[in-house]
Amino acid sequence: MPDLPDLFAMPGLSRGAPKQGFPIKEMSPPVAYQVVHDELLLDGVSRINLATFCTTWIDDHARRLMAESLDKNIVDKDEYPQTAELERRAARMVADLWHAPNPATAPGTSTIGSSEAAMLGGLAAKFRWRHNGGTGTPNFVCGPVQVCWEKFARYFDVEIRQIPLRGDRLTMHPDDVAAHCDERTIMVVPTFGQTFTGLFEDVAGISKALDQLQHSSGLDIPIHVDAASGGFLAPFTAPELVWDFRLPRVKSINASGHKTGLAPLGCGWAIWREAADLPASLIFDVDYLGGSMATFNLNFSRPGGQAITQYYDFIRLGRTGYRRVQSEIYRVAQYLARRLADLGPFELINDGNPHRGITAVSWRLREGQRYNLYDLSDRLRTRGWLIAAYPLPADREDETIMRAVIRHGFTVDMADLLLADIGRCLGQLDKHALTLTKAEAGGFTHDATPAVPDSKMR
Numbered sequence: 362m363p364d365l366p367d368l369f370a371m372p373g374l375s376r377g378a379p380k381q382g383f384p385i386k387e388m389s390p391p392v393a394y395q396v397v398h399d400e401l402l403l404d405g406v407s408r409i410n411l412a413t414f415c416t417t418w419i420d421d422h423a424r425r426l427m428a429e430s431l432d433k434n435i436v437d438k439d440e441y442p443q444t445a446e447l448e449r450r451a452a453r454m455v456a457d458l459w460h461a462p463n464p465a466t467a468p469g470t471s472t473i474g475s476s477e478a479a480m481l482g483g484l485a486a487k488f489r490w491r492h493n494g495g496t497g498t499p500n501f502v503c504g505p506v507q508v509c510w511e512k513f514a515r516y517f518d519v520e521i522r523q524i525p526l527r528g529d530r531l532t533m534h535p536d537d538v539a540a541h542c543d544e545r546t547i548m549v550v551p552t553f554g555q556t557f558t559g560l561f562e563d564v565a566g567i568s569k570a571l572d573q574l575q576h577s578s579g580l581d582i583p584i585h586v587d588a589a590s591g592g593f594l595a596p597f598t599a600p601e602l603v604w605d606f607r608l609p610r611v612k613s614i615n616a617s618g619h620k621t622g623l624a625p626l627g628c629g630w631a632i633w634r635e636a637a638d639l640p641a642s643l644i645f646d647v648d649y650l651g652g653s654m655a656t657f658n659l660n661f662s663r664p665g666g667q668a669i670t671q672y673y674d675f676i677r678l679g680r681t682g683y684r685r686v687q688s689e690i691y692r693v694a695q696y697l698a699r700r701l702a703d704l705g706p707f708e709l710i711n712d713g714n715p716h717r718g719i720t721a722v723s724w725r726l727r728e729g730q731r732y733n734l735y736d737l738s739d740r741l742r743t744r745g746w747l748i749a750a751y752p753l754p755a756d757r758e759d760e761t762i763m764r765a766v767i768r769h770g771f772t773v774d775m776a777d778l779l780l781a782d783i784g785r786c787l788g789q790l791d792k793h794a795l796t797l798t799k800a801e802a803g804g805f806t807h808d809a810t811p812a813v814p815d816s817k818m819r
């Protein structure tokens with residue numbers, strides 16, 4: 362046996378990793394692996410990252426399916442017809458879950474996430490509006506939305522009309538909608554499980570307000586529901602809540618398979634009520650078993666494993682299993698909310714009631730504390746917890762809130778560990794007040810400040 366040096370004494374690990382120009386020399390795979398693996402030690406631990414909405418736990422069978430489909434490109438329908446078939450079945454199942462009038466013919470597709478699905482829904486609304494004779498710059502009306510809608514507005518030249526928050530109204534209120542609509546409004550976008558607070562917007566109330574608007578003005582404005590997180594919760598835990606295709610005005614819905622859908626990262630769904638709601642000009646054909654198959658996506662190549670694994674989740678759990686899993690995360694969210702309220706300084710906004718919102722527990726700080734929520738977020742990072750603190754959207758930027766997204770795999774025991782750490786941090790902050798700003802605390806939220814302000818882009 363040749364005398365092999367220890368891994369950490371090999372060339373490659375005795376100097377820093379290449380970081381700037383394209384590397385000149387090769388590295389052996391174990392060395393290169395170790396370099397990358399070790400650098401990633403500095404990333405946060407995803408299971409205790411309560412800022413993310415996305416899947417951070419999947420079972421071993423899902424992992425196996427993901428590994429087995431690593432080489433499958435979902436766009437190659439002809440080469441991987443069964444992947445195409447599983448995607449199609451899963452889309453039909455989602456259409457069924459959301460009460461499409463005819464799930465077998467409702468158009469739907471997997472996407473890379475809710476952002477792509479939202480853009481497709483928005484584009485379909487824009488094309489329908491133009492097809493019906495709409496001219497000028499189109500607009501859409503919404504409450505506080507995730508940044509994907511600001512992207513949609515900017516990338517596709519559509520005006521976003523975000524209804525400002527008023528007082529304690531932290532969601533888009535049906536009473537405020539009509540005043541923001543006109544003949545150039547291509548859709549109203551309620552969020553079913555708001556990013557900021559986790560609260561559901563009242564889709565049925567908004568639909569009714571639009572019925573009244575149609576009655577009084579003749580404007581027939583469709584709804585696209587952003588159900589990124591709510592779309593795979595309410596059907597199981599609040600089935601009597603009417604927010605989906607049961608409302609005739611709802612023409613399209615997006616949701617993230619990779620959030621409450623329990624699929625691995627990289628899976629979203631866009632579903633339309635019926636074929637007429639997805640304009641033909643958005644559809645392209647790709648080869649499929651000697652024939653052709655319709656696709657409507659922004660990207661061409663995409664990994665196939667996510668849709669495959671989503672199908673596995675659907676058949677593995679079924680309605681009964683999803684109800685069990687989702688009820689459990691609501692139970693943990695309610696437990697966390699109750700215990701947070703008991704601590705004293707917090708006032709809950711979303712307490713994990715399945716009829717009011719998703720399992721994103723959110724809270725504000727009562728007046729008179731020596732610290733703010735950015736301080737708490739910063740302190741909690743020292744124990745590995747990532748919990749977002751951020752200001753509310755316009756016109757309530759004066760208020761800072763905090764949110765912990767409870768997901769599959771987060772247990773009561775983990776909630777206890779978190780609560781103990783929060784208690785400890787509050788004790789420290791009471792003694793050594795900090796009062797950081799949002800920028801100083803860093804961290805991660807789902808809002809995003811554009812690199813170039815809108816005013817300068819135009």
Ligand SMILES: Cc1ncc(COP(=O)(O)O)c(C=O)c1O
Nearest residue numbers: 414474475476507509556589617
């Ligand atoms: C309401 C809402 N819509 C859209 C998105 C974007 O989803 P994705 O990250 O799947 O693109 C999010 C992400 O958190 C969200 O909360």
